Amino acid sequence: MSATISQPRSMPRGPMLIFGALALVGIVTFGVGLSQDPERAYRVYLHNWLMWAVLAQGALVLSSAMRLTNANWQGPIHRVLDSMGAFVPLSLLLFVVVWIGRSHLFQWVDPVWAAEHIHGKELWLSDPSTFLRDVVLLAYLAGVSKIYLYMSIRPTLGAARDNPSTPMKGMVDMWTRGWRGEAAERALAEKRCRKMAAVVALSFTIGYSFIATDMIMSLAPHWISTMFPAYFAWGGFLSAVSLATLILLFMRNSDGLAGQFTESRRHDMGKMIFAFSIFWMYLFWSQYLVIWYGNIPEETSFIVARLGTQFVQDTWYLQGFWTRISEPYVKLTLVTWILLWVVPFWVLLGQKPKKTPIILGTVAFGSLFGFWIERYILVTPSLITPEQVLAGAAVTPFGWMEIGVALGFVGLFFLCFLAFAKVFPGAIPAKS
Amino acid sequence: MAAMTEPIPANADQINEDVFRTLQPPTPLYVLAILLMGGITTAGVGALAYQTYFGMGVTGLQHPVMWGVYITTFVFWVGIAHAGTLISAILYLFRAKWRNAINRGAEAMTVFAVITAGQFPLIHIGRLWKFYFMLPYPNQRGLWVNFKSPLMWDVFAVGTYTTISILFLIVGLIPDIAAARDRIPDWRRHLYNVLSFGWRGTGEQWRHHARAVLHLSGLATPLVLSVHSVVSWDFAVSLVPGWHTTIFAPYFVAGAIFSGIAMVITVLVPVRASFGLHAVIRAEHFDNMGKFIVLTSTIVGYAYATEFFMAWYSTNAFEQAAFWHRAFGDYWWATWIMITCNVIVPLPLWIKRVRLNVTWMWITSIFINIGMWFERYVIITTGLSHEYSPAAWGYYTPSWVEMTILAASFSFFMMFFLIFLRMFPIVAVQEVKETYYENEGAR
Structure with missing residues (x-):
């Protein structure tokens, strides 16, 4: 230096x-x-x-x-x-x-x-x-x-x-x-x-x-999941990877960094977003599957509030799919899933997209934005339940x-x- | 310090010499070891025959604990099998060059561990000859497997894993077998002739070989996560208190890598000592494996703590009772063996000096093997022995049949490993030499 x-x-x-x-x-x-x-x-x-x-x-x-x-x-x-x-x-x-x-x-x-409800x-x-x-x-x-x-x-x-x-x-x-x-x-x-x-x-x-x-x-004081703390922390880690990639891409021509964020480093950061987002999906899925299969109301309540009743059914009924998908918060949750896993996985699968600034940057921004919505989804449905939304409570991200x-x-x-x-x-x- | 005094290979020929020394005619000690392992395995086969003839009543399995030592041992060996793929696939993708002195040993170990593990569900079902009921194919019996059962997922997860581990081992071996073919004059030459698949070492062949390893690694990486996750769901998707918990999948995967690396150390240290492989398998390799142990031991410890905390926090009486029972109930001794071996014993490995001490690493690895076996024992038996209704609580003691078969699983594994050791190069010679020449260039 x-x-x-x-x-x-x-x-x-x-x-x-x-x-x-x-x-x-x-x-x-x-x-x-x-x-x-x-x-x-x-x-x-x-x-x-x-x-x-x-x-x-x-x-x-x-x-x-x-x-x-x-x-x-x-x-x-x-x-x-x-x-x-x-x-x-x-x-x-x-x-x-x-x-x-x-x-x-x-x-x-x-x-x-507290004494009455969560003794x-x-x-x-x-x-x-x-x-x-x-x-x-x-x-x-x-x-x-x-x-x-x-x-x-x-x-x-x-x-x-x-x-x-x-x-x-x-x-x-x-x-x-x-x-x-x-x-x-x-x-x-x-x-x-x-x-x-x-x-x-x-x-x-x-x-x-x-x-x-x-x-x-x-x-949501009745809900527990042993995975959740690790899942949240991992999300924080992945969002940092995305933001760091974004900052590096923006500053790659500034005087301190010019020529430093090379193609091979972009490739490496791209690999990290790719791999870590798969791991995020893995954590999400591991938590979801156990709750879905167990089907205990106090556990599924958290999923139902966010993903609706569509994803806790005992089998896949297509009839009424669009009604269930239109329950409060459901589409928003699916957007986070798309931004945090679907897009990073499919777009960053190849080598070229990882090295191309505009593609890598767009995916990184999407992932960051996805986390912003994901955090919203973790907090809001516990405070304004889907029932309240259906009863007319105003809520918008x-x-x-x-x-x-x-x-x-x-x-x-x-x-x-x-x-x-x-x-x-x-x-x-x-x-x- | 140990690392400083370690010999480094004088030249590439010495690497050849060191590694191919394992293929020389066996010493009496080796023959003795094979006989001992073969003897114990035979005893296990006898016990299995006895169980098959007289029925499952000869085991300690009875209501409410219907899963015992067999399932514990199954999960244990599947876990052991994780190190091979981690080292071969994930570390390969991460370009961690140090892996190449130990990957062959780990891959071989993986294959034998999966084969050992795969027998236990069959032993556990009792009627061995009905195992093919688990395979889904149109049949005149009108039977179809239940794909909603995690046990069925297991059949596929473990089956896929076995296939890819064997592929990995074979593909990696090709160039080394070709080298052995040109070097070993006895009857094994014919075997090598077949298994080297006409390898001549041309540029074209090397290029294809490198692509094959890369693609296999890419395919195998998700398997490291998926296999033990599926095994964990055998338990987690049920409603048994102490089993039904969301953290199980990553926690089992971390535990599997933890025990797998420990087993790599357990088997490689004696190999290194008896064949004088100090210049190839060096203290730095143990240092790096020690770091993996520290990481995975921490994750496992975190999972133990989270489970206990959440059981208390849940205010669910059954959950709380299950974990109280786990720590202070009938099986308290097993639980504390598990916590001591898996969390406390590896603590000194945070210090580099300790990781470089191969003897210490070896002893630690044996404790971890014990601890990880007990982890599965604790999860399985304490969960089942103490479910919802106090009227249905019970205590499980394994019978001599189960213990004999358990011992035989270890000897079976070791026996195959010993045979492999004599038949094929235990270190990936070509890769070690590649690194050697790269370092040579740097020097």
Whole structure:
């Protein structure tokens, strides 16, 4: 890596303005939404928080996985992943809003309701303790992530350290205390990161298993599935792969990355989306099949609320297919299935599409968008049941509030991403 | 450290010499081992004949535990068979070059493990001669198999897996058999002549060979996931408390890879020591296999924890009772053997020094084999012995017939492995040499 690009750069003005504006749109929308329909606002917020929190952490897990497997093809990819991890501390902060809106989201925060309906679970699901546990977990994850990022970034700060006019010089100095020279730092970072990577991956799995149980499964408090926590966490990981691919494709001609996201690396990222989406489908299917075959109402209820009665029948009756497929949420769920598995699998099967930026990018965007809808589908039908929808409750994934808050999260995520790249200029690398 | 003092092959000829040493005339120790394994296998055949003659009453299987040691052993050996395909197919696609010193051993092991496993459903049905009822073909008996039964899915999953494992082994062996053909002067020459399928080592043949391996890998990769998932659904789609749980498929797959890699270590360490293959199968290979063990052991541990947690969280009395029974009931000892061997014993493998210590790895691998057998035993017997109605609870003790057949399954597997060892190169010579020359170029 040449010394010149390790010098601090000014933030790219255009993107900053755009993402700043998006963040503002999100905040305003959420504010207006709160005053009009707080229940909907918090629901939308929880949906987007889940999507982006697990994605940011998932990006660091992917970076860790590359280190653990000695993936020597990665080149600049893990730097982009590290920058995506910059959202992790903010996600901890944003979780506070979920806590504020708890009474609009979780029935079990009412101890009287809990004692009556889910007696036996109060020990796990109760107002301060559940949230306290999750905050501790998220804070722990943020701490682990920070240590990992520090170890990973430190060797790139050499030039910034020697330059007295670096912005945020104090922080740079702190992060480069006891500097051993660039070569030694790099060797040390490799060794340390390798150890820390295992901790990041393990903490992610455990941490987000709890988040999935507490923040999604508990929305339908009678439902259980041992697969679900792992399924949710895997989704976070795959969505990070998709977003990283998208970012790399967008930035492949920018000065830090020009010539780095080569055809063979696109091929590799394409393979990852392909393989991981098959694995996603495998997890989904393994969960679905066991529930379908077992046919226990308390388990099938979750599937029925999302996939309708079509997919829990004891055999395949075609009569009435379109009626059943038109039950609330069913088509939307099928769209996620198409975006998350059908399209990535069939389109990325060959070599050419994986290497072609426009095709790979479209599939990656589709997958990301698919996850946005999937997270919506995990949250919403538990709060507004299909029966309520049939009785006339208004619900749409593409209302002004849903889109506004989603844009806000996109803005905040990329502001973190860009700010990280500014403070740690080596984070987005140059030609080597 | 061990890795540093390990010899590296002096030249490509030494690799040939090292590997083909296994094909030299047998030592008395080898003959003794074959006789011992053959003896135990014969005892197992005797026990099976006894069971077939007198009926299933001679086993410990009775209401409510109708699945016992036989099904446990079936699942165990199917699990063992997973390492071969993982190493041959998935690591091949990931271009993990280190696999080539161990893939032949793993593939051979896979084939023998599947063959061992495949016998157990037949032994379990008692009337061995009726096994063909499971095959769907139009017949004058007017019988048709029940495709809604996961046991039927098993027939197809395991059948497909057997086919592809054998194909993998044979295709990989072709160039090496040709090398052996030109080297071994005795009667085996004729066998090699047939099995090398006219291999001359032309560019055209190599190109086709490489394509064949690539396509087989692509086809075999989904099988690594599917076979043990289907086996897991034998249990998970039922309503037995402790069986009906959604995480079973990935949890079984991880467990299968875990036990399979452990078995690769268990069989390859003695082979390496007795034939002096230290320069070919090196400590770094054990290091890498150790990493797989750490990963899969963690997944298995995660699944244990999730199951216990969800049983409690569900507030379902039957589910809670099943898991309480599992940990503290009649079979507490089996459960704790399982947790100790599968989660606690592999913990030191997080440390690289330990993974490079081949003796330690070998001992750990044996513990894992024991632990993984007990995992299936725990799932099967505790589930069935403690279902919904307390009036229908019971305790299962395997009879001597079952234990003899269990022991025979190990000796049967080992016997075939030993015979294979004498007949064919246990290391993929061509691939090891390929890597050797690549490294040579880099040096």
